[in-house]
Amino acid sequence: MAVVETRKLTKVFKRGHLGAVNNVDLESREGEFLVLLGPSGSGKTTLLRMIAGLEEPTSGDILIGGKVVNDLTPRERRIAMVFQSYALYPHLSVYNNIVFPLKAQGVDKEGQRKQAEWATSLLGIQHLFERKPRELSGGERQRVALARAIVREPSVFLLDEPLSNLDAKLRASAREELEQFQKRLGTTTIYVTHDQVEAMAMGDRVVVMSQGVVRQIGTPTEVYDEPADTFVATFLGSPPMNIIPAEGVIAGFRPEHFLPPGVAERMGAHVSYDFHITHSEYLGAERILYGAIQGGPFDQHRVISRIPATHDADLADGSVHTFAVADRDLKFFDPQTEKRTTVRRLPS
Amino acid sequence: MASRRRVKTWFGIMVMWAVRVFFAVVLGFPFYWMLITTFKRNSDLYDLKNNPFILNELPTLDHLRWLFHETLFLRWVGNTLFAGTIVVVITLLLAVPAAYALARLTGAWGAQLGIGIFLTYLVPSTLLFIPLSKVISALGLQDSLWSVIVVYPTFTIPFSTWLLMGFFKSIPKDIEDAAMVDGLTRWGAFVKLMIPMSTSGILTVVIFAFTLVTQEFVYALTFISSANQQTVGVGVPTFLVRGDVFYWGSLMAACLITSLPIGVLYNIFLDKFIEGFTVGAVK
Incomplete structure (x- = not known):
C-alpha cells in the first residue's frame, strides 16, 4: 500500500496563473526513500508542504496510509518534517527541542526521556542535551532537527533540503549518514532537493519535477539512463547530455x-x-x-x-x-x- | 557567528572609557540632582553663594515628610499602579494578537494596516482631548481614575501593535510550521512559541505602557480634578507647584521615588533586549 499518495494534486497561488504544482500523481511505497528533484521554482517544496498540511491544495487529493487527509491539520497527519532552516526553537534547550513533539502529544515525562535518548543515541548527540540551538554547529543543528523528527516514530518523514545549509565536505558525509539512518529506521521518506548528486545517491526512486509538473519517476538508473524527455536528460548529469x-x-x-x-x-x-x-x-x-x-x-x-x-x-x-x-x-x-x-x- | 572585535590599543581603550564615562555622567546626573535636592535644606538650596552640586548644610528629611504627610503622594502612586496595571493588561490583550495577525495572516495588507495603525498614534493628545472628554462624559466617567484607564489604550495599543509586529516578523515562519507539524495548533504555536520568543518585545510594551500612565499629563489633568483620583504625573506638579512657589525638595523626592523603579526595570530588561534572541534558530 502507498504510504503517501497524491491524486491530481494542484496548487495555484495566483488565480489565472500557472500552478506551482500541476496535476501531480505520486505514490510512495512503504519504507521507500523518495526524492523530489527539480530546479528552484519547480514546485517540489510546495508539493512537500501540501503533503505536510502546511499548504492547502487548490484541487486534487492527498492520501496518507490510504486515507484522504486534505482536511486534516498538520498535527492530525502524524508526519514529521525537517526544514531547510532546521526551525529549531531558539529559546529551548536541545533536549526540550527534541521532546517538543512528545509534549504536544501528551507523552509522560518518563516516555519523553526514553524516546529522546533513543533518538539521540541513533544520531550521537546525547552530549548536547543542555545546549541552546545557537551554540550548535550546522551539522549538530541538522542532527537535532532530525532527532526531533524521529522522536515520535512517525509513519512518514518529510525532508526539505536538510543538507543545503552544510558546507560541501560535511554535506557528503551527512548524506551518506542520512541514507544509512533511513535504511536502518525503514521509515518512508520524502526528500526534497535541487542537488542531483543527493537525489541519485540517496533515492530509491527519484521524482524529477519542473514548472510544477512531474517529468519522470524512476530509480536513479532509470532517470539517468532512460530520461523521459529532454528536460530530464539535461537536468541530470553534469555536464548535461548533448x-x-x-x-x-x-x-x-x-x-x-x-x-x-x-x-x-x-x-x-x-x-x-x-x-x-x-x-x-x-x-x-x-x-x-x-x-x-x-x-x-x-x-x-x-x-x-x-x-x-x-x-x-x-x-x-x-x-x-x-x-x-x-x-x-x-x-x-x-x-x-x-x-x-x-x-x-x-x-x- | 562573527566574533566580537576586541579593541586592544591604548588609544582605543581610552576612547572607549571616555565614551562610557561621558554617557554615565549625562545619564546619571538627573538622578544625582534629584537625590541631593531631596535632602537639601531650603536655606542651602536658595543660597546663591553655595556650590549647587553638593550638600553644603546637613541633610534634612523635611521634604520627604512633607511629601508623604501633606500631599496624597501615596494615593497617587497607588492610583498610578492600579491604572498602569490595567492599561498594560488591556494593551497586551489587544496588541499581541493584533500584531501577530498583522505580521502573519494578512499578507501584503498587513504592512499597510500596520502603518495605518501607527499613524493613529501620531495624532496628538492636545487635539484629541476635547472629543474624548465628550466620550468620557457619555460614559459617565468624569473625574474618575477610570477615565484615563479607558483613554490610555487608545494610544498604547497602536504603538504596541506596531512594535510587536516587528518582533513577530523577525521570528522565522518555519518555526511555526515546525510547531504545527510537531503537533500544535496555530493557537498553540502562538502561545507556546511566539509569545515566549518575543518576551523582549512584550516587556518593552509593558514598560512603555506603564511609563506612559506615570507621565501622561493632558488627559489626566482635563478628565480628573479630584486630588484623590489623580495619577503621580498630574498630582505631583499640581500640588507641589503652588503659583510660583516650587516645593523643589518634595518635587525631586517624588520624581526620584517614581523614576527609580522604572529605571531599574529598564536596565534589567535592556540586556534581554540586546541579546540576539533568535540567533541560531535558523541557518
Whole structure:
C-alpha cells in the first residue's frame, strides 16, 4: 500500500496563473526513500508542504496510509518534517527541542526521556542535551532537527533540503549518514532537493519535477539512463547530455559516451564525428572537453565530451579528432513534445 | 557567528572609557540632582553663594515628610499602579494578537494596516482631548481614575501593535510550521512559541505602557480634578507647584521615588533586549 499518495494534486497561488504544482500523481511505497528533484521554482517544496498540511491544495487529493487527509491539520497527519532552516526553537534547550513533539502529544515525562535518548543515541548527540540551538554547529543543528523528527516514530518523514545549509565536505558525509539512518529506521521518506548528486545517491526512486509538473519517476538508473524527455536528460548529469537536433528528431548522448578514437569503436555499431576541441577542464579523475562538431550534418554544433583522466591520448585544445558514440548510447526525443521516441539511425 | 572585535590599543581603550564615562555622567546626573535636592535644606538650596552640586548644610528629611504627610503622594502612586496595571493588561490583550495577525495572516495588507495603525498614534493628545472628554462624559466617567484607564489604550495599543509586529516578523515562519507539524495548533504555536520568543518585545510594551500612565499629563489633568483620583504625573506638579512657589525638595523626592523603579526595570530588561534572541534558530 502507498504510504503517501497524491491524486491530481494542484496548487495555484495566483488565480489565472500557472500552478506551482500541476496535476501531480505520486505514490510512495512503504519504507521507500523518495526524492523530489527539480530546479528552484519547480514546485517540489510546495508539493512537500501540501503533503505536510502546511499548504492547502487548490484541487486534487492527498492520501496518507490510504486515507484522504486534505482536511486534516498538520498535527492530525502524524508526519514529521525537517526544514531547510532546521526551525529549531531558539529559546529551548536541545533536549526540550527534541521532546517538543512528545509534549504536544501528551507523552509522560518518563516516555519523553526514553524516546529522546533513543533518538539521540541513533544520531550521537546525547552530549548536547543542555545546549541552546545557537551554540550548535550546522551539522549538530541538522542532527537535532532530525532527532526531533524521529522522536515520535512517525509513519512518514518529510525532508526539505536538510543538507543545503552544510558546507560541501560535511554535506557528503551527512548524506551518506542520512541514507544509512533511513535504511536502518525503514521509515518512508520524502526528500526534497535541487542537488542531483543527493537525489541519485540517496533515492530509491527519484521524482524529477519542473514548472510544477512531474517529468519522470524512476530509480536513479532509470532517470539517468532512460530520461523521459529532454528536460530530464539535461537536468541530470553534469555536464548535461548533448542535445542535437537532427532531421525530424532530437538526438541526445551523454558526454561520457562521446569518446575519443579507439574507444567507442570497440563497442560495435556507432556514429562518429570530427570533434574540434576548443578548451578543456582537468578535474583530476576526469577531463571535460568542450568543442564543436566539424563538418557533416551537425557542423558547428557545440558538444561536450567527458573522458577519464587515465585516457592518455593527446587531445590538445584546438586539435580535431574523430570522436564516436555507440548506437546504444544514443537517445531520441520528439522535437515537438520533447519526449522519448523511437530509435533511429543518425547520419554521421 | 562573527566574533566580537576586541579593541586592544591604548588609544582605543581610552576612547572607549571616555565614551562610557561621558554617557554615565549625562545619564546619571538627573538622578544625582534629584537625590541631593531631596535632602537639601531650603536655606542651602536658595543660597546663591553655595556650590549647587553638593550638600553644603546637613541633610534634612523635611521634604520627604512633607511629601508623604501633606500631599496624597501615596494615593497617587497607588492610583498610578492600579491604572498602569490595567492599561498594560488591556494593551497586551489587544496588541499581541493584533500584531501577530498583522505580521502573519494578512499578507501584503498587513504592512499597510500596520502603518495605518501607527499613524493613529501620531495624532496628538492636545487635539484629541476635547472629543474624548465628550466620550468620557457619555460614559459617565468624569473625574474618575477610570477615565484615563479607558483613554490610555487608545494610544498604547497602536504603538504596541506596531512594535510587536516587528518582533513577530523577525521570528522565522518555519518555526511555526515546525510547531504545527510537531503537533500544535496555530493557537498553540502562538502561545507556546511566539509569545515566549518575543518576551523582549512584550516587556518593552509593558514598560512603555506603564511609563506612559506615570507621565501622561493632558488627559489626566482635563478628565480628573479630584486630588484623590489623580495619577503621580498630574498630582505631583499640581500640588507641589503652588503659583510660583516650587516645593523643589518634595518635587525631586517624588520624581526620584517614581523614576527609580522604572529605571531599574529598564536596565534589567535592556540586556534581554540586546541579546540576539533568535540567533541560531535558523541557518
